[in-house]
Amino acid sequence: MLEARGVTVRFGGLVAVDRLDLEVPDTGIFALVGPNGAGKTTLINALSRVCSIASGSVRVNGTDVLELLPHQVVSAGVARSFQRAELFPTLTVLENLLVGLHSEMTTGLEGALMTPSTRRQEKAARVRAERLLRELNLWELRDFSPADLPYGHQKLLDVARALISEPKLLLLDEPFAGLTEAETPRLLACIAGAGRRCAVLMIEHHFELLEGIAERVTVMNFGRKIAEGSPSGVRRDPEVLRCYLGTGRHGQAETAAC
Amino acid sequence: MPRYAVTVPVVIIAAVLPLVLQLIGERQVYWLFVVSEFFVFAIVAISLDLLMGRTGQISLGHSGFVAVGAYTAAILNARFGVDLLGGAFAGGSLAAIASLFLGVPATRLRGHYLGIVTLGFGIAVDQIALKWDALTGGDQGLHLHRPTLLGLDVGTPVLMYYVALIALIVATLLVWSLTRTRLGRAFAAVKDSEIAAAAMGVPVASTKVVAFVCSAFLAGAAGGIYAFLAGFVAPEDFGIDSSLLFFAMVVIGGMGSIPGAIGGAIIVDAIKNAAATVSGLSLAILGGMIVLVVLFFPGGLKALLRRHAAKRTTLDRTRNATVPLDA
Numbered sequence: 046m047l048e049a050r051g052v053t054v055r056f057g058g059l060v061a062v063d064r065l066d067l068e069v070p071d072t073g074i075f076a077l078v079g080p081n082g083a084g085k086t087t088l089i090n091a092l093s094r095v096c097s098i099a100s101g102s103v104r105v106n107g108t109d110v111l112e113l114l115p116h117q118v119v120s121a122g123v124a125r126s127f128q129r130a131e132l133f134p135t136l137t138v139l140e141n142l143l144v145g146l147h148s149e150m151t152t153g154l155e156g157a158l159m160t161p162s163t164r165r166q167e168k169a170a171r172v173r174a175e176r177l178l179r180e181l182n183l184w185e186l187r188d189f190s191p192a193d194l195p196y197g198h199q200k201l202l203d204v205a206r207a208l209i210s211e212p213k214l215l216l217l218d219e220p221f222a223g224l225t226e227a228e229t230p231r232l233l234a235c236i237a238g239a240g241r242r243c244a245v246l247m248i249e250h251h252f253e254l255l256e257g258i259a260e261r262v263t264v265m266n267f268g269r270k271i272a273e274g275s276p277s278g279v280r281r282d283p284e285v286l287r288c289y290l291g292t293g294r295h296g297q298a299e300t301a302a303c
Numbered sequence: 304m305p306r307y308a309v310t311v312p313v314v315i316i317a318a319v320l321p322l323v324l325q326l327i328g329e330r331q332v333y334w335l336f337v338v339s340e341f342f343v344f345a346i347v348a349i350s351l352d353l354l355m356g357r358t359g360q361i362s363l364g365h366s367g368f369v370a371v372g373a374y375t376a377a378i379l380n381a382r383f384g385v386d387l388l389g390g391a392f393a394g395g396s397l398a399a400i401a402s403l404f405l406g407v408p409a410t411r412l413r414g415h416y417l418g419i420v421t422l423g424f425g426i427a428v429d430q431i432a433l434k435w436d437a438l439t440g441g442d443q444g445l446h447l448h449r450p451t452l453l454g455l456d457v458g459t460p461v462l463m464y465y466v467a468l469i470a471l472i473v474a475t476l477l478v479w480s481l482t483r484t485r486l487g488r489a490f491a492a493v494k495d496s497e498i499a500a501a502a503m504g505v506p507v508a509s510t511k512v513v514a515f516v517c518s519a520f521l522a523g524a525a526g527g528i529y530a531f532l533a534g535f536v537a538p539e540d541f542g543i544d545s546s547l548l549f550f551a552m553v554v555i556g557g558m559g560s561i562p563g564a565i566g567g568a569i570i571v572d573a574i575k576n577a578a579a580t581v582s583g584l585s586l587a588i589l590g591g592m593i594v595l596v597v598l599f600f601p602g603g604l605k606a607l608l609r610r611h612a613a614k615r616t617t618l619d620r621t622r623n624a625t626v627p628l629d630a
Contacts, residue, residue, distance in 0.1 A: 114506070115502070116500075116501045116503075116504050116505055116507070117504070118502070125502050127498070127499060131496040131498060132495070132496070133495040133496060133499070134495055135491040135495050135559060136488060136491050136492070143485075144488050144489065144492045144500070144505070147485060147503050147505050148503070148504030151485075153485070153486050153513075154481070154517070156484030156485060156486050157478070157480050157481040157484075158480065159480045163484055166485070167483075167484060207502075210503075
């Protein structure tokens with residue numbers, strides 16, 4: 046599915062991602078962890094073409110992502126969510142999901158005339174959005190602005206907006222950050238469901254959450270991959286302990302970082 | 304409250320207004336013109352709101368597009384006898400072409416470049432109309448023939464009133480439909496978050512250009528209708544003053560709402576006509592109003608009305624909602 050080789054991202058003199066290799070198969074949940082500034086979000090941004098890559102290659106399903114413009118990435122099967130749930134407050138919850146279907150739909154200016162093909166497309170898109178909103182228990186909130194929703198619902202909607210296009214690769218940037226304990230299970234179930242249909246690459250700090258669902262964890266520090274393996278495996282890796290989880294006086298992990 | 308509970312009575316009142324004015328009988332022609340002119344200005348306000356309120360792009364020279372449309376219609380009518388529909392369409396098209404030349408470079412830059420470019424455009428068009436007298440008649444202006452529409456004579460104040468009213472209704476429906484379909488949602492997405500819009504497959508720069516061209520087309524078409532309504536075009540109708548009036552309509556009405564834009568147009572047009580006897584007074588009042596609205600009611604008229612309506616809907620929702628908000 047995802048094949049990234051030697052990905053390097055520079056901001057001026059700073060190397061944010063340094064010759065990183067990453068492979069992700071067709072389905073399953075894969076996590077990116079690492080301390081602040083390790084380059085996790087930059088990597089997600091690079092894979093989704095939000096920021097440009099200095100060198101390296103990124104292929105999704107055989108397509109060279111680097112040849113695409115940022116808005117063409119979603120048609121290649123790559124959808125993403127954002128750390129701070131970048132929703133569209135001008136639109137309703139339902140309409141936010143419909144924007145997720147933008148590249149599948151074709152209506153342009155003729156939308157002003159409500160042509161039969163426009164109506165057909167709108168209807169089909171709304172059916173899909175309704176199904177997803179009902180699945181996530183957000184249907185009752187469809188006409189609200191996302192700005193009026195609690196933060197946890199906003200994060201859920203952000204993931205849903207990426208999911209609705211049925212991507213092959215779903216990139217999630219800290220989907221659980223800021224969620225309450227009560228809100229977490231619903232999003233967890235949603236992501237677990239997505240992991241059975243497509244590849245999910247997510248940034249997540251909670252090892253407790255990852256142990257249940259992630260097949261593999263990639264640990265980054267200073268733009269480089271320092272460890273890779275099962276969640277419980279990397280948790281015992283001495284390099285990971287040293288630079289990320291933190292070691293106590295006796296060389297034991299003090300805390301699972303959160 | 305369903306939407307038609309407001310719109311249907313408003314349209315009925317607008318439709319019977321000429322009859323009421325006929326019964327009152329006093330200064331009927333004047334009032335018909337004032338209200339017809341308002342209908343045309345409301346189209347411009349809607350077009351500007353599509354750009355500013357919906358897409359988040361500022362135009363400070365929208366009367367430039369109105370002028371391009373009005374002069375196009377006037378010249379085509381005076382020289383070739385083109386009718387109202389053709390004049391409005393040609394006016395809109397030429398304004399759209401002009402906007403393409405401005406919009407393609409301006410929207411590739413970030414920030415308020417479009418605002419600055421349109422300001423310059425608005426000032427320039429006005430001066431070109433004044434100086435290029437072989438084409439525009441200079442400060443003498445241009446007279447149009449008696450307006451016809453698809454072979455019918457619409458040269459009476461009452462008929463032109465209905466032409467302007469129908470044009471406003473058509474413009475409202477077109478923009479309303481557009482905002483409820485894919486492209487209109489993309490406009491809002493670009494305004495709210497360019498990065499998320501792009502991630503959803505919305506090409507940000509070209510979407511801004513499309514919004515700008517749509518807005519200019521509507522403003523130009525409104526200009527074409529205005530030329531036939533007034534029967535005469537002259538540069539002083541399209542100065543920077545009138546760009547500011549359109550800007551005030553959108554800000555006072557509350558950005559991003561068609562009823563807001565029409566409401567803002569009512570307020571601004573009423574002030575303009577009421578204060579017409581003292582030159583500069585209306586601009587002073589409107590300038591003050593823009594300051595007050597931006598400082599104290601950033602959502603404008605729209606937000607004031609919505610706050611009122613929101614109380615009711617929230618109550619209804621909480622009664623019907625099966626999902627607690629904090630679940």
